[in-house]
Amino acid sequence: MTIEVPASRPASLPKPPGDAAQCDTLAEVLSTAAARYEEFGEEATRLRDLRNTWWGVAYDAYVAASRKAAPEHSAMAGTVRRVGRAVTSYADTLRDLTGTHDTLVERKAGLDERRTTLIADIEAAAEATPEMIAALQQRATDLGADYGVLVADHDTLQRRVGENEDLLRQAFEAADTLTEGLSGDGGIGETARTAMQEPGAPGSGATPAQVREWWEQLSDAEREAVIAAYPGIIGSADGLPAATRDQANRVLLDDDLARLRAKEEDGTLSTAERRVLANAEAARKALTKADGYVDPTDGERPGGTLWLYDPAAFGGDGRVAVGVGDLDTATDVSVQVPGIMTEMSGVGGNTDEAIRLYESARYNGDGSSVATLFWLGYDTPESPLDPATYTPDRAADGGQRLADAVEGLRASRSDDPAHLTVIGHSYGSTATSYAATDHDLAADDVVLIGSPGAGPADTAADFSVGADHVYDGRNSRDFVTLFGDEGAYHNPGGLGVDPSSEDFGAQRFEAESVDRSSVVNTDDHSRYYDHDSESLYNLGKIVDGHGDEVNAAAHSYDPWYWGSVDPEWSREPTTDVPGRSDTRADDVP
Template sequence: MTTITLPPQPRPVPLLTCQPGAVRDCGGDLLAASAQIDDLGTFVAGDARIGDWTGRGSERYHETIAPIGRRADSMSLALRSVATRVDAHADELQRLLDRRTDLEERRSHLAGEVARLRGEIATATEDDAAALQAECDRVRREVEAYETDLTTWSSDLAAEETAMVQAFQRVQEAEAVERIWGGVVDPADAALATKPGSGASPGEVSTWWDSLTYVQQQAIITAAPGAIGNLDGIPAGTRNAANTVALDRDLANWTHTESLGVLTEDERTWLENARAADEARRNIADRVDPVTGEPIETQVYLYDPAAFDGDGAIAISAGNLDTADNVAVVVPGFGTDAESAGYQADRAATIYESTRYLDPDASNATMFWIGYDAPDNAPWDEGFDGAGVATESMATAGGEHLADTIDGLRESRDGEPAHLTAVGHSYGSTTTGHAAHDQGMEVDEIVFVGSPGVGGDTNDAGDTGIDPEHVWAGANSRDPIADLGNHGWVHGETLFGAGLGDDPAEDDFGGNRFEAESETRGGAFSFGDHSKYFDHDTESLYNISQIVNGNYDAVEHADHVYDPWHDGVQDPEHDRDPTTPATR
C-alpha cells in the first residue's frame, strides 16, 4: 500500500485588535496641539516683542521670553514629528488589517483543501495514489507559501509596533526634546518665505506648492495651516489637512475658553461656526457610499469662521475633489451662512449618493460652498418685501469668489480635468450667473434651481459663456422663489422689487429645463417647495445627478415656462403628475 503524505494544516492568523481610525484621530489631536505650540513660538518671535519699550525692564523681559520661544519651537517640531508618525502608523495598521483579511481567507481555503484531501485519501484506491500525492504536494506548496507570508506579516506587525513605541519614547522627556530638536530650523520657515504674495493666481500658487519638498509641505500644514487652508491653487487634500488642523485647534481653544466663562462675543460667534463645520464634516463621514458601502470621504476645502463679519465661510466636500471624475459645487442662497453648514453637508452627501448610485463606474465629489456673503433676509422669514431688499451686489461679489474657487479646483488637480458642474440654488443661482457672466467661470455645466433670476446682465443662456446645451434649469411649479425672475415682457422687479434677472426656466432664456416637481408639492405656491430640489427620490435630484455625471440622454426634460402677451405666466409643469425616480 502506497503512503500518501498530507499537507500540514495552515497555522491560524493571530488576532489583530486595533482601530486605525481612532489612531488617526489621536494623531490629529497631537497635530492640532503642535500647531498651538508652534503659535507660541511665532508669538514670541513677533507680537510678544515690545519695540517701543526701552530700559532695563524691557531688556529683562526680552531676555526672559527668548528661551520660551526656543522651547516652543523645539517642542512643536517634536510633537509634529510624533503626530506624523502616528498618522503613518494608522495607515500601516489598516494595511496590516487588510493583509490579515487576505491571510485569513487563504487559511480558510487551505484548511478546506486539507480536509478534502484527507477525505479523498480515506476512500482512495492504489490507482489514485499518484494523482492524490501530486495534489497533496501542490497544496503543501500553497501552505508553505501561506506560512511564509504569515511569518512576514507577523514580523512586519512587530516591526511597526516597535517603531511606533520608539517614536513615542524618543521625545517623551523635555531634555530629549531639546537635545534632538533644539535649534532645528522649521522647514516651514524657508518654504513660506517663497510663497507668492496676495493676488497671486491659482496657477502661481500651484507652481509654488509643487516646488516644495514633501517635508516642507507637511511642515506648513501644521505650522501655518491658515497660510494654505483657503488658498486657491492648493490641492484639496492638502487644504483639507491644513483646515482640519485649524478646525481641531479652534474647537479645542474656544471650547476651553468657554468652559472658563471668559469667551468674548466674537469668539462665541466663531466657536458656533467652528462647531457647524465640525457637524458638517461628521454628517458626511457618517454616511456610506452606495456603491462600496464604505464611509464617504470628506474634505474641508474652506474654513474661515470669522469671514464676512462673523457669518463665516465653510466649504466641505463629499468625495475627493482632487481625483473625482465628476465634481459638483453647490452654491446655496437666501438665509445661508456658516451655521447652515450641517444641513448643506447633508445636501452635498445626498447629491454624492445619488450621482454614485446612478453611475457606479464614475467617481464623484460634491462640495457645498458657503464661500460668499449671502443675503440674510430670506423671503420665507420676511415675505416678498424682505426678499425685495436683496440686490445683486452680494451675488456680484460672490460670483467673483466662486469663479476663483473653480479656477483653484481646476488648477490644483493633476491628470485628467474633472467634469465640473456649478449648481446654484435660490440666490445662489444669481451668484452662479454672475460668476459665469462676469468672471467667465470655467465649468462644463451650469445648473440653476429654484432661481429668482440669474443676474440682470444675463439675458439668455448664451450670456453665461457656456454652450446653451449645457445650461440647465429646474423649477418646481409651486416654488414662489422660482417665480420671482423676469418673464417675457413683464419684468419681475417692477412687481416685487427683487430685480435679480431673468428666469432660466423660461423659453426665451434658451437653456434646458428639466423636470423638478415634487410628489409632496402643495396645491399653490409654497416656500416648502423651494427647498426640496435636493431631497432623495425627487425628479430634480435625479436630473441634477444625471447632468453632473454627464449622462445627458437620461435627463428628463420639461417644457419651458412661457409668458404670452395676452395672458399671465404659464407653467406647463403645473398640471403634470410628479414622479419619484430612485436616487438611492
C-alpha cells in the first residue's frame, strides 16, 4: 500500500512589503505639514484687518488675497491630515498583517517538521501492520488538510495586504490634485465614502444595534477604509466593537499629538489648542499605562482600550474613556463614572483606579475574564464652589449620556452579553442614578459610592436593575455623603436620597478606610479605590458577579428623636480582606 505524503505548501511565505515605523514617520511629517497649513490660514485671517495702518488699492488687493488664501490653506490642512491618518491606519494594519505572517511562518515550520517525521516513520515501517498503515495514512490525510488551511490563510493574508495597499493608494489619489486638496473630502477614498453611505452607518441617526449590523456586513477592506477616513465618527460610534473604536481613536490621538506639538514648537498654539494638547498627552500616558499593565494573577497583559477620545469637548475639559482588559470578550465588564472636578487632564489617576478595580475582581473573583472602563462622557461640575455641584442638571444630562454609552456596549456584544456593572462615584453616582431611573440603564448591577444623593430615585426599587442589584458604599467620614436626604433632613440642592439609608433599601457594603479621620472630611471621599481596602474588595466581588458575597454593612438611619446615625462610625476598619495584592497600579510605567 502506498501512502501519499502531501507536499509542503505554500512554496513560500513572502513578508508583507513596507516598514510600519517608516510609515509612522511619514504620518508625523504629514501632520506637521497640516499644522503649517493651519498656521498660515490662521495668520492670514488674523492679519486681514489692517485698516488702521494701511489703506488704498494695494490694501484692498491684500484683503482679497487673504480672504482666498486663508480658507484654502485651512482646507488643505484638512486634506493633509486625512492623508496622514490614512498612513497611520495603513501602518497599524501593516503591523497586524506582519504579525499574522510571522504566525503563518511558525505554523508552516511546524507542519514541515510533522511532514519530515511522517516520512521517516513511513520509511521505518518495513513490516507495518494494517493498523499501523491506517494510522500513517490518517496522519498524511490530516497533514494535507492542515496544509490546505495554511494555504487558505496565506491567501487571505495576501488579499488583505493587497487591500491595505489599495486603500492607501486611494487616499493618495483622492488628494493628488489642487481641486481635491481644497475639497471637504480630499484624501478620502471611494471605498470609505461608499461604505459610509450604506444604511446603518454611524452619524446617520442609526441606533447602536443598526450600527453593529452595518459594521458586520462590511468587508475587512471597508472597515479599514472607514477607520482611516472617518476616525472621529468611528471612534465614538456606539454599537461598534471596542477594538474598532480603539483603533480609530488611536489614529486621532497620534494625529493630534503630532500636529499640535508642531504648532507648539512654532509658538502658534492657541489657548484652546494648548488644553487639547494637554488632554491628548494625558490620554497617551494613561493608555501607555493601561497597555503596559501586567495582570499579577497570570502574568499576561490584558491590554488597554481608548474607547472614547474627544479632547476639545466641554470647552476643553474633554471626554475620554480608557479601558483595561478586552471589552469585546470579557465575561465581567464594569464602567466607572466619576464626579466633580474630573477632567480629561487627570485621566491617568482614573486609569490607576480602573487597574485597581480590574485587579480586585481578578484576585477575589472566580477566574472569569474581566474588563474595566473609566468613562468620562459628561460635563462634570468644576469645583465645590460651582453651583452645578448642588443641582441635578448635569447629573441628569450625564445619566442620559451614560445610558447611551452602556447601550452601545451592549449592542456591540448582543450575541455574547457580559455581566455588566456600573459604578458611580460622588456626583457620578447621581448621574448613574438618573441613568438607572429615567433611562432604563442596561446594567446588571449598579453601585453608588461616596454618593451625595440618588437623584430621582426614592428607593433602590426605582432602578432598572431592581433593588437586589443596587449596592452602596459609604465611608462614614465622607463629607460628601452628608448631602443626601435622609429622614426629616432634606438638602436644598436636591441631589436626592442618601443611598446608604435604611429607607432607600440598597445593599450596603463595608467601605471604611484604615486611614480615615476621626472627623468628617473630604479626604475619605477619595479612598474608595484604595489598595487593600474594604471598598475595593467589595467592588471587585460585585464586578465579578458575586455581589451576594460582599461584606454587608448596616444602613444609616434617621430616628425621630435624633439626627442621622451611621452604625459604621464606630466599627474598626480593616485591610484584612481575602485576595490582598502587593502590586500597585501607580507603579506601572
